[in-house]
Amino acid sequence: xxxxxxxxxxxxxxxxxxxxxxxxxxxxxxxxxxxxxxxxxxxxxxxxxxxxxxxxxxxxxxxxxxxxxxxxxxxxxxxxxxxxxxxxxxxxxxxxxxxxxxxxxxxxxxxxxx
Amino acid sequence: xxxxxxxxxxxxxxxxxxxxxxxxxxxxxxxxxxxxxxxxxxxxxxxxxxxxxxxxxxxxxxxxxxxxxxxxxxxxxxxxxxxxxxxxxxxxxxxxxxxxxxxxxxxxxxxxxxx
Numbered sequence: 001x002x003x004x005x006x007x008x009x010x011x012x013x014x015x016x017x018x019x020x021x022x023x024x025x026x027x028x029x030x031x032x033x034x035x036x037x038x039x040x041x042x043x044x045x046x047x048x049x050x051x052x053x054x055x056x057x058x059x060x061x062x063x064x065x066x067x068x069x070x071x072x073x074x075x076x077x078x079x080x081x082x083x084x085x086x087x088x089x090x091x092x093x094x095x096x097x098x099x100x101x102x103x104x105x106x107x108x109x110x111x112x113x114x
Numbered sequence: 115x116x117x118x119x120x121x122x123x124x125x126x127x128x129x130x131x132x133x134x135x136x137x138x139x140x141x142x143x144x145x146x147x148x149x150x151x152x153x154x155x156x157x158x159x160x161x162x163x164x165x166x167x168x169x170x171x172x173x174x175x176x177x178x179x180x181x182x183x184x185x186x187x188x189x190x191x192x193x194x195x196x197x198x199x200x201x202x203x204x205x206x207x208x209x210x211x212x213x214x215x216x217x218x219x220x221x222x223x224x225x226x227x228x229x
Contacts, residue, residue, distance in 0.1 A: 031214065031215045033216070033217075040123075040221060041221060042205060042219040042220055042221040042222050043159075043205065043217075043219045044219075045216060045217070045218075048214060048216060050214050050215075056214070058216070088157065090159065092159075092217075094215045096215060100164065101147050101164075101209060101211075101215060102149075102161055102164060103161075103215070103217055104161075105158065105159035107156075107157065107158055108157045108158075
């Protein structure tokens with residue numbers, strides 16, 4: 001079982017460039033999330049989705065967009081990358097009661113914006 | 115909004131000894147879930163233990179156990195017989211029951227197990 005897969009694992013961008021991070025889960029989970037992790041800050045929620053075709057803002061949504069066109073995929077986009085978006089990004093999925101409300105995480109994407 | 119506080123940024127313990135990591139949270143809800151996640155140097159987030167607030171019995175998973183004090187809004191993690199592989203960041207997290215299943219994380223405690 002692959003679980004939650006994030007691509008790419010590493011990326012370096014120049015300020016102003018755009019990119020999309022892909023998250024795929026094979027557990028048929030309804031809920032999906034994007035977090036960023038910065039030193040000393042824990043994980044902070046960027047955007048999330050409670051089902052196919054839905055998205056909602058989390059704690060730190062500015063500068064990011066998301067889409068959930070298919071249940072198994074959750075995309076995170078940076079339209080114009082800024083150095084402040086240098087971080088490690090994690091995707092997670094949750095099946096609600098079917099998964100005992102446990103979030104399962106991908107391996108993370110380390111992004112550097114120069 | 116819920117908040118989660120981990121007051122110990124770093125801790126260390128000798129191999130085979132016991133260590134307790136602290137976590138407090140703030141909420142006005144009565145039903146919720148609490149979690150401890152482990153993040154080793156590999157960066158992968160791994161669930162350690164889960165507690166349902168309506169259950170008075172403290173959760174245990176092998177060498178890991180919690181002390182859940184609902185009235186005090188405290189959720190500490192005890193690691194017994196510490197092993198070198200327990201070296202990691204540990205995050206406490208809160209989830210409201212029902213709705214969007216969002217997690218609110220503490221800032222983490224870096225645990226080092228010394229040989």
